[in-house]
Amino acid sequence: MVWGKAVAHIIKEDLSVVLAGEAGQGIQTIEAILTRLLKRGGFNIFATKEYMSRVRGGVNSTEIRIASHKVSAFLDRIDILIPLNRESLPHLAYRTGENTLIIGEKDKIGAQGMLDVPFTKIGLELGNAIYANVVAVGMVAGLLGIDRTLCSDYTAEYFARQPEDVRLKNREAVTRGHEIGVNLARETIWIEIKRDPGIAGDIMITGGEAVALGALAGGCNYLCAYPMSPATSVLVNMADYSKRADIIVEQVEDEVGVVNMAIGAWYAGARAMASTSGGGFALMTEGISLAGAIETPLVVHVAQRPGPATGLPTRTEQGDLNLVLYAGHGVFPRIILAPRSIEDAFILSRKAFDLADKHQVPVFILTDQYLMDSYYNTPLFATEELRIGKYVTETKEDYARYRLTENGVSPRGIPGHGSGIVRVDSDEHDEGGFITEDFIETRNRMVEKRLRKFDAIREDIVTPILRGARDYKTLLIGWGSTFHALSEAMDRLDRKDVAMLHFSWLYPLPTGIREYLARAQTIVIIEGNATAQFGDQLKLATGVDIGNRILKYNGMPFSVEELVEKIRPYTVRS
Amino acid sequence: MTANRFNFEQTIDIAWCPGCGNYAIRRALLAALEELGLEREKVVMVSGIGQAAKMPQYINAHFFNGLHGRALPPATAIKACNPDLTVIVESGDGDMYGEGGNHFLHATRRNPDITLFVHDNMIYGLTKGQASPTTRLGMKTPVQVEGVFEKPLNPMALAVSLDVPFVARASAADIDQTKEIMKRAILHRGFSLVDIFQPCVSFNKFNTFKWFKDNSYYLDDAYDPTDRVGAFRKALEEEPFPLGIIYLNNDRAPFEENLPVYRHDKRPLYQRDFPMEIIRDILKQKT
Ligand SMILES: Cc1ncc(C[n+]2csc(CCOP(=O)(O)OP(=O)(O)O)c2C)c(N)n1
Ligand SMILES: [Mg+2]
Numbered sequence: 001m002v003w004g005k006a007v008a009h010i011i012k013e014d015l016s017v018v019l020a021g022e023a024g025q026g027i028q029t030i031e032a033i034l035t036r037l038l039k040r041g042g043f044n045i046f047a048t049k050e051y052m053s054r055v056r057g058g059v060n061s062t063e064i065r066i067a068s069h070k071v072s073a074f075l076d077r078i079d080i081l082i083p084l085n086r087e088s089l090p091h092l093a094y095r096t097g098e099n100t101l102i103i104g105e106k107d108k109i110g111a112q113g114m115l116d117v118p119f120t121k122i123g124l125e126l127g128n129a130i131y132a133n134v135v136a137v138g139m140v141a142g143l144l145g146i147d148r149t150l151c152s153d154y155t156a157e158y159f160a161r162q163p164e165d166v167r168l169k170n171r172e173a174v175t176r177g178h179e180i181g182v183n184l185a186r187e188t189i190w191i192e193i194k195r196d197p198g199i200a201g202d203i204m205i206t207g208g209e210a211v212a213l214g215a216l217a218g219g220c221n222y223l224c225a226y227p228m229s230p231a232t233s234v235l236v237n238m239a240d241y242s243k244r245a246d247i248i249v250e251q252v253e254d255e256v257g258v259v260n261m262a263i264g265a266w267y268a269g270a271r272a273m274a275s276t277s278g279g280g281f282a283l284m285t286e287g288i289s290l291a292g293a294i295e296t297p298l299v300v301h302v303a304q305r306p307g308p309a310t311g312l313p314t315r316t317e318q319g320d321l322n323l324v325l326y327a328g329h330g331v332f333p334r335i336i337l338a339p340r341s342i343e344d345a346f347i348l349s350r351k352a353f354d355l356a357d358k359h360q361v362p363v364f365i366l367t368d369q370y371l372m373d374s375y376y377n378t379p380l381f382a383t384e385e386l387r388i389g390k391y392v393t394e395t396k397e398d399y400a401r402y403r404l405t406e407n408g409v410s411p412r413g414i415p416g417h418g419s420g421i422v423r424v425d426s427d428e429h430d431e432g433g434f435i436t437e438d439f440i441e442t443r444n445r446m447v448e449k450r451l452r453k454f455d456a457i458r459e460d461i462v463t464p465i466l467r468g469a470r471d472y473k474t475l476l477i478g479w480g481s482t483f484h485a486l487s488e489a490m491d492r493l494d495r496k497d498v499a500m501l502h503f504s505w506l507y508p509l510p511t512g513i514r515e516y517l518a519r520a521q522t523i524v525i526i527e528g529n530a531t532a533q534f535g536d537q538l539k540l541a542t543g544v545d546i547g548n549r550i551l552k553y554n555g556m557p558f559s560v561e562e563l564v565e566k567i568r569p570y571t572v573r574s
Numbered sequence: 575m576t577a578n579r580f581n582f583e584q585t586i587d588i589a590w591c592p593g594c595g596n597y598a599i600r601r602a603l604l605a606a607l608e609e610l611g612l613e614r615e616k617v618v619m620v621s622g623i624g625q626a627a628k629m630p631q632y633i634n635a636h637f638f639n640g641l642h643g644r645a646l647p648p649a650t651a652i653k654a655c656n657p658d659l660t661v662i663v664e665s666g667d668g669d670m671y672g673e674g675g676n677h678f679l680h681a682t683r684r685n686p687d688i689t690l691f692v693h694d695n696m697i698y699g700l701t702k703g704q705a706s707p708t709t710r711l712g713m714k715t716p717v718q719v720e721g722v723f724e725k726p727l728n729p730m731a732l733a734v735s736l737d738v739p740f741v742a743r744a745s746a747a748d749i750d751q752t753k754e755i756m757k758r759a760i761l762h763r764g765f766s767l768v769d770i771f772q773p774c775v776s777f778n779k780f781n782t783f784k785w786f787k788d789n790s791y792y793l794d795d796a797y798d799p800t801d802r803v804g805a806f807r808k809a810l811e812e813e814p815f816p817l818g819i820i821y822l823n824n825d826r827a828p829f830e831e832n833l834p835v836y837r838h839d840k841r842p843l844y845q846r847d848f849p850m851e852i853i854r855d856i857l858k859q860k861t
Contacts, residue, residue, distance in 0.1 A: 200861075201861060202861065203857055203861050204860060204861075205857075205860050209860075213853060213856060213857070216848075216852070217850070217853050219848050221843050221846070222655065222843070224651075241852070241856065242835075243834075244852055244855075245848070245849075245852045246835045246839070246843070246846055246848070248654055248655070248833055248843070250654075252680075253676050253677065253680035254676055256676075256677075257646075257647040257676070257680070260640060260641065260644040260647035260648050261650060261651040262651070263648055263651075264638065264640075264647060264648025264650070264651035265648075265652070265654070265655050267638055267648065267652060268651065268652040268656045269656060269843060269844025270843045286641055286644075287641065290640055290644075294640075380858075380861070381857060383850055383853055383854050383857070388847075388848055392844065414656075414844055415615070415636040415656070415659055416615060416616060416658060416842065417844060418615075420615075421614065421635065421636055422636050423630075423637045424637070424638055425631075425639040426623070426639060426641055427623075427639065435589075435631055435639070
């Protein structure tokens with residue numbers, strides 16, 4: 001196999017750099033410094049990582065796209081591969097080709113045609129092999145022409161909390177790498193990527209941070225969770241915010257405790273969120289039903305990973321829509337949101353709290369590992385207009401928690417706020433909240449009351465995005481985190497007869513979808529699961545059975561290239 | 575019964591069997607709440623499912639009647655979100671030590687300032703007579719057809735071993751003493767457990783009022799509940815079982831007092847406005 005060629009590489013507009021190494025080799029550090037450095041240098045950045053479920057060894061890799069324009073999706077293509085261990089090569093072989101330039105330590109990696117840069121040797125010259133990864137950072141920065149001073153200053157800033165000599169050594173390491181990169185750019189690798197001064201004010205946050213920040217903006221002041229990949233980042237971020245914001249963050253003994261605690265917190269007037277992944281959510285299902293029965297609002301974030309059971313703990317999938325949709329025994333309304341992007345993760349996570357509070361139903365934020373762990377530069381979120389909805393009433397003496405109302409929503413009081421008494425009961429109950437077994441009347445009224453809430457929920461639906469040709473012949477349908485990859489694939493296909501309809505509000509579905517479908521000659525559903533779970537929902541809602549399916553379930557996200565290839569056959573030949 | 579603000583004016587339909595020990599526990603509780611001078615608007619009764627767990631339905635105060643075994647997590651959260659409330663959990667031996675066992679273990683670690691009353695009838699009452707974690711050895715039931723051979727759980731020894739700061743046992747056969755123990759449990763700062771012997775007249779023909787009387791005795795004034803090792807030794811005693819406060823630790827700070835949200839501001843969460851500037855600040859650091 002030929003691992004790339006070492007001369008006269010020309011890369012234009014959009015560069016995909018992949019750094020790979022074993023867990024514990026500092027790939028995360030490289031990614032963190034490099035992406036921020038490049039962004040400060042004025043480049044558009046996208047980063048995503050894939051990693052193994054282990055603390056040491058194996059192969060983890062990070063893809064960093066550096067582009068003249070905004071980029072926000074995963075590419076298979078690797079322009080420059082920087083492997084820090086030998087095992088990285090076979091691990092990533094399916095994504096490399098003759099145009100992949102491999103840069104690294106030749107005696108360690110041993111790939112033909114690779115560019116030899118002795119990161120470790122330089123590290124050792126500075127006193128320790130651990131500086132090798134920062135040498136690599138400097139090299140990439142140098143390649144892209146990042147200012148030397150910016151490079152060394154930022155590196156020193158990054159290690160600000162380290163002892164003086166560590167800080168200085170890292171600074172030196174990055175400078176040594178920078179020099180190598182500058183030379184490479186002069187002699188072997190020609191990179192033409194424009195800088196965009198407009199992005200200076202952009203932020204870079206991961207999906208996990210966006211969910212946590214969105215929750216915070218939604219007034220979340222109680223976060224409980226039991227650690228589980230890939231949801232843990234939300235727990236950790238909220239814990240971090242709790243240093244300055246009034247939030248109770250509690251790591252609970254198990255997910256059953258998590259959901260029941262979150263419900264108790266809402267009952268007492270907090271805005272609580274439970275955050276988990278599929279396995280943990282499975283344990284919460286009885287609690288979801290409790291929220292449905294006692295009409296206590298609830299927000300649950302479910303970051304999907306491939307199942308069944310433990311599955312692939314660090315990988316991605318869109319396989320838990322059915323789980324979230326059908327979780328909980330009995331019949332009651334719910335809302336399912338699946339953010340399509342980092343921005344949307346912030347917006348919808350915030351919105352989830354008002355929706356839950358307003359309609360007194362469980363609201364799910366359905367994300368996945370890919371969204372959790374990816375980021376790109378995006379304009380600072382507008383927060384000026386944001387307000388936290390107030391839906392709690394001060395109770396009076398004659399308060400009854402489940403007062404029958406026209407729209408099904410009874411004013412929600414909380415204990416200690418007003419002179420009324422607030423009774424909630426998981427048993428079927430009467431208007432006062434007391435247990436009842438009256439099947440002649442009360443039971444039916446309560447079931448119907450709860451279901452009436454669907455009408456008001458429907459008025460709040462966020463409609464799907466239609467993107468692409470107005471007079472489309474082929475309609476692509478997706479949901480959640482596939483948005484950016486699908487968009488870029490569509491742009492690459494550059495067809496006048498293709499459009500995509502993308503959903504981030506999954507349930508209940510809006511009316512009017514059938515009209516979108518009717519206008520297409522060919523409909524293709526694209527989902528990150530093996531059975532097109534959302535396709536089944538569309539069929540229920542519209543009667544249309546979408547037979548054309550592009551499904552992925554190996555644990556990796558859809559790449560732009562594979563979508564282009566798989567969509568192409570469905571476009572009308574012209 | 576004399577006027578009691580925690581009682582209902584109208585007669586209520588109570589789902590317990592005639593002669594059930596739960597009536598005595600209810601009378602003790604009503605009296606305890608009244609004598610402590612608590613306000614109805616500030617008392618939240620939390621329970622799971624079971625006959626014991628129906629108690630909140632029969633007390634005129636706030637209630638959260640949740641899922642079987644799951645009373646402690648919401649109770650902990652309710653107290654954490656609003657420390658001004660008095661939170662009382664009503665549970666059964668199956669509800670708490672069986673289905674809810676893990677929550678019990680971890681509530682002891684968290685130590686919320688809530689009070690837990692377990693109506694220990696040594697049987698699953700509501701589901702009609704299967705063995706519970708505290709059913710005595712040898713008892714035959716429609717499920718344990720050869721008699722229970724799994725060792726009964728000792729809630730007192732378990733609680734002392736976990737340093738639950740208030741561990742007591744009471745008996746429905748003695749309303750007055752039960753009331754006194756309840757009052758002290760409610761007043762105690764931190765997690766308090768009172769396991770209350772409760773005869774089940776329908777499904778436990780063995781552990782009757784008489785059996786409980788014959789097999790228990792009150793600790794006397796000479797007993798020192800603050801000595802943990804001594805308390806553990808006491809807790810291990812069975813048939814006869816000691817009644818009264820078995821263990822007391824006044825030095826454990828409750829969960830809520832450790833929460834940073836109350837360090838500079840004592841207001842319950844619902845009274846606070848969220849300052850959006852914090853989000854703006856966090857976002858600005860992400861540029
Ligand atoms: C998840 C779940 N499992 C089982 C039940 C059925 N169930 C209701 S109460 C109960 C046991 C009750 O025993 P205990 O807690 O001792 O209360 P008691 O009725 O004796 O007061 C069971 C098994 C349930 N309601 N929920
Ligand atoms: Mg029982």
